[in-house]
Amino acid sequence: xxxxxxxxxxxxxxxxxxxxxxxxxxxxxxxxxxxxxxxxxxxxxxxxxxxxxxxxxxxxxxxxxxxxxxxxxxxxxxxxxxxxxxxxxxxxxxxxxxxxxxxxxxxxxxxxxxxxxxxxxxxxxxxxxxxxxxxxxxxxxxxxxxxxxxxxxxx
Amino acid sequence: xxxxxxxxxxxxxxxxxxxxxxxxxxxxxxxxxxxxxxxxxxxxxxxxxxxxxxxxxxxxxxxxxxxxxxxxxxxxxxxxxxxxxxxxxxxxxxxxxxxxxxxxxxxxxxxxxxxxxxxxxxxxxxxxxxxxxxxxxxxxxxxxxxxxxxxxxxxxxxxxxxxxxxxxxxxxxxxxxxxxxxxxxxxxxxxxxxxxxxxxxxxxxxxxxxxxxxxxxxxxxxxxxxxxxxxxxxxxxxxxxxxxxxxxxxxxxxxxxxxxxxxxxxxxxxxxxxxxxxxxxxxxxxxxxxxxxxxxxxxxxxxxxxxxxxxxxxxxxxxxxxxxxxxxxxxxxxxxxxxxxxxxxxxxxxxxxxxxxxxxxxxxxxxxxxxxxxxxxxxxxxxxxxxxxxxxxxxxxxxxxxxxxxxxxxxxxxxxxxxxxxxxxxxxxxxxxxxxxxxxxxxxxxxxxxxxxxxxxxxxxxxxxxxxxxxxxxxxxxxxxxxxxxxxxxxxxxxxxxxxxxxxxxxxxxxxxxxxxxxxxxxxxxxxxxxxxx
Ligand SMILES: Cc1cc2nc3c(=O)[nH]c(=O)nc-3n(C[C@H](O)[C@H](O)[C@H](O)COP(=O)(O)OP(=O)(O)OC[C@H]3O[C@@H](n4cnc5c(N)ncnc54)[C@H](O)[C@@H]3O)c2cc1C
Numbered sequence: 001x002x003x004x005x006x007x008x009x010x011x012x013x014x015x016x017x018x019x020x021x022x023x024x025x026x027x028x029x030x031x032x033x034x035x036x037x038x039x040x041x042x043x044x045x046x047x048x049x050x051x052x053x054x055x056x057x058x059x060x061x062x063x064x065x066x067x068x069x070x071x072x073x074x075x076x077x078x079x080x081x082x083x084x085x086x087x088x089x090x091x092x093x094x095x096x097x098x099x100x101x102x103x104x105x106x107x108x109x110x111x112x113x114x115x116x117x118x119x120x121x122x123x124x125x126x127x128x129x130x131x132x133x134x135x136x137x138x139x140x141x142x143x144x145x146x147x148x149x150x151x152x153x154x155x
Numbered sequence: 156x157x158x159x160x161x162x163x164x165x166x167x168x169x170x171x172x173x174x175x176x177x178x179x180x181x182x183x184x185x186x187x188x189x190x191x192x193x194x195x196x197x198x199x200x201x202x203x204x205x206x207x208x209x210x211x212x213x214x215x216x217x218x219x220x221x222x223x224x225x226x227x228x229x230x231x232x233x234x235x236x237x238x239x240x241x242x243x244x245x246x247x248x249x250x251x252x253x254x255x256x257x258x259x260x261x262x263x264x265x266x267x268x269x270x271x272x273x274x275x276x277x278x279x280x281x282x283x284x285x286x287x288x289x290x291x292x293x294x295x296x297x298x299x300x301x302x303x304x305x306x307x308x309x310x311x312x313x314x315x316x317x318x319x320x321x322x323x324x325x326x327x328x329x330x331x332x333x334x335x336x337x338x339x340x341x342x343x344x345x346x347x348x349x350x351x352x353x354x355x356x357x358x359x360x361x362x363x364x365x366x367x368x369x370x371x372x373x374x375x376x377x378x379x380x381x382x383x384x385x386x387x388x389x390x391x392x393x394x395x396x397x398x399x400x401x402x403x404x405x406x407x408x409x410x411x412x413x414x415x416x417x418x419x420x421x422x423x424x425x426x427x428x429x430x431x432x433x434x435x436x437x438x439x440x441x442x443x444x445x446x447x448x449x450x451x452x453x454x455x456x457x458x459x460x461x462x463x464x465x466x467x468x469x470x471x472x473x474x475x476x477x478x479x480x481x482x483x484x485x486x487x488x489x490x491x492x493x494x495x496x497x498x499x500x501x502x503x504x505x506x507x508x509x510x511x512x513x514x515x516x517x518x519x520x521x522x523x524x525x526x527x528x529x530x531x532x533x534x535x536x537x538x539x540x541x542x543x544x545x546x547x548x549x550x551x552x553x554x555x556x557x558x559x560x561x562x563x564x565x566x567x568x569x570x571x572x573x574x575x576x577x578x579x580x581x582x583x584x585x586x587x588x589x590x591x592x593x594x595x596x597x598x599x600x601x602x603x604x605x606x607x608x609x610x611x612x613x614x615x616x617x618x619x620x621x622x623x624x625x626x627x628x629x630x631x632x633x634x635x636x637x638x639x640x641x642x643x644x645x646x647x648x649x650x651x652x653x654x655x656x657x658x659x660x661x662x663x664x665x666x667x668x669x670x671x672x673x674x675x676x677x678x679x680x681x682x683x684x685x686x687x688x689x
Binding site: 025026027028030033035050051089093104105108109111112113115123125126127128129130131132133134135136137138139140142143145146147149150151152153154155 | 200202203204205206207208209210260261262269299301303304305306314316317318319321322325326329332334335336337354355356357358364365476479480489490492493514515517518519522523529530531533534
């Protein structure tokens with residue numbers, strides 16, 4: 001994973017705070033299931049390493065969210081209370097097709113490939129190779145009705 | 156110093172080239188293969204990393220226009236409803252292919268006589284049968300004998316696991332009384348010829364780190380090299396040269412540093428695939444061939460066929476771990492393969508049931524579709540979808556049409572200044588109707604298997620995996636580019652062995668047939684050595 005100093009410096013303080021709040025609104029922590037919130041992950045470190053070309057898009061999406069917040073509430077997104085934040089995100093999500101699209105896509109990739117998350121899901125945090133996976137050979141007697149059919153191809 | 160003349164020069168080191176080189180090696184002739192790409196390093200493949208789902212998106216993307224490796228050439232696809240997928244390197248497209256390995260069927264070679272459309276091939280299934288079998292042994296193919304939808308054949312290795320997902324779909328298809336069978340796969344289900352068996356890594360489409368997928372860099376080339384075939388990488392051929400007697404004399408190529416070289420040869424064999432081969436022929440005009448080499452028929456670059464593809468994705472209400480196992484192969488239904496006059500289209504399609512989407516991709520598509528919401532319900536909804544997705548490709552037969560073409564782009568070039576190919580392609584009305592039928596039947600199959608949600612995707616653009624028809628074979632020089640054993644009608648020491656020579660394309664992935672054809676052409680060269688150029 002990229003070093004934190006580099007990845008933290010990618011965003012302004014306002015963008016950073018906005019991002020953390022938004023990430024936990026997309027994937028909040030769930031104590032019962034033992035699932036971390038998305039803000040607990042080093043999201044920008046991930047983006048820096050694996051989706052570098054998305055950084056500018058992500059910044060624009062954060063700025064746009066703050067702009068909407070200022071326009072509607074005269075303060076930035078982090079300055080809103082929880083209810084207003086919720087209401088704003090809900091409105092933007094349902095009215096703008098592309099709202100936070102890059103953040104959404106990248107956090108899904110980041111979250112569901114993260115060690116902590118995989119462990120919480122009961123999966124091993126490892127690459128597919130070299131250990132591989134067990135897959136059921138499958139019950140080939142299910143083919144019996146197919147075997148009984150006459151030939152299906154034309155000569 | 157004596158001039159360096161190869162007996163046989165093969166251009167490209169992909170699926171067809173590897174098979175032909177293997178066969179021709181026993182002539183003990185001097186065989187040189189020029190390949191524009193590199194050898195692959197399996198330890199760099201994405202499945203060596205936990206982040207494989209994201210690492211495969213650029214460097215191992217199927218589109219050369221996204222991948223943009225130094226060894227790739229750009230392709231103008233603006234005028235095409237389908238975009239090209241390929242890989243340029245030792246192994247060619249097999250580096251990224253799914254290794255789904257069904258053969259064309261007897262009727263596929265006789266489309267005109269049976270259904271009154273397109274043209275018959277000048278050869279038939281029986282001619283290719285021994286070459287299919289030889290290639291299965293060379294590649295290492297897994298499958299189950301006894302499928303009533305194809306003439307009897309016995310793959311050398313037992314089928315790859317179909318998993319809970321294959322069982323669930325099989326039960327659904329049984330309810331409908333439809334055909335299905337475990338797919339033939341060029342993936343070794345047991346250790347074979349020094350290669351370790353498939354470990355069910357999943358992402359075959361970004362290279363197999365285990366080497367169990369039979370890409371030809373592992374299945375053929377090491378053997379070919381031991382047999383004496385010389386394979387030179389980073390050699391990009393720009394032109395094939397001919398003399399005044401219409402005989403090929405060799406090729407011009409650029410090395411890694413952009414230095415141009417001449418390689419002379421007695422016989423030139425083209426194996427650059429259905430886009431690369433017409434590109435190179437069109438870029439080799441001469442006084443005798445002003446419209447491109449071997450193009451007196453005017454058919455070089457015409458009749459481009461893909462397989463028009465749609466997808467059906469179903470989510471089943473049971474945990475299936477459907478993302479595990481070789482990504483692109485599981486089971487195949489060919490219930491709707493042969494022509495049925497009661498339908499509003501001619502010819503038919505396969506339903507290729509592949510594995511489900513992997514865990515992070517499920518989250519991405521689920522959130523975008525609104526199935527997996529933001530907020531408190533996210534975790535619960537994710538569990539409902541992960542491991543339960545089933546993907547099915549509706550793979551239709553395309554029919555050859557003169558309007559679907561590969562030409563040279565007047566402006567776009569590769570890094571050596573060689574004109575890029577330009578693709579012009581649209582779906583025919585027949586294909587559109589066939590796709591519609593397939594999506595409906597695919598949906599029925601998903602529902603029969605118990606899907607609680609089904610999505611269909613029509614005329615999917617990023618599916619130009621199968622490149623065929625652009626230098627077709629035939630007995631009539633007016634109506635074909637190569638004869639019935641792959642030799643150019645116009646240039647008697649020039650052969651084509653890749654998917655370009657397909658007359659029609661059936662409704663199955665083409666590589667097993669491409670390789671069987673390559674072995675057959677190589678064998679024909681050997682049998683006709685005494686009078687090869689008559
Ligand atoms: C993502 C993906 C999935 C696929 N899945 C399947 C599948 O499941 N089953 C199936 O049957 N098929 C599949 N295919 C298609 C399969 O890869 C091709 O059918 C097969 O590789 C074609 O073989 P070929 O010999 O015609 O050409 P290729 O294998 O494409 O080889 C052509 C070679 O020629 C080289 N070349 C081209 N031009 C030049 C030049 N000017 N100078 C030097 N070298 C040159 C290229 O670099 C390349 O290595 C898939 C393809 C892709 C990309």
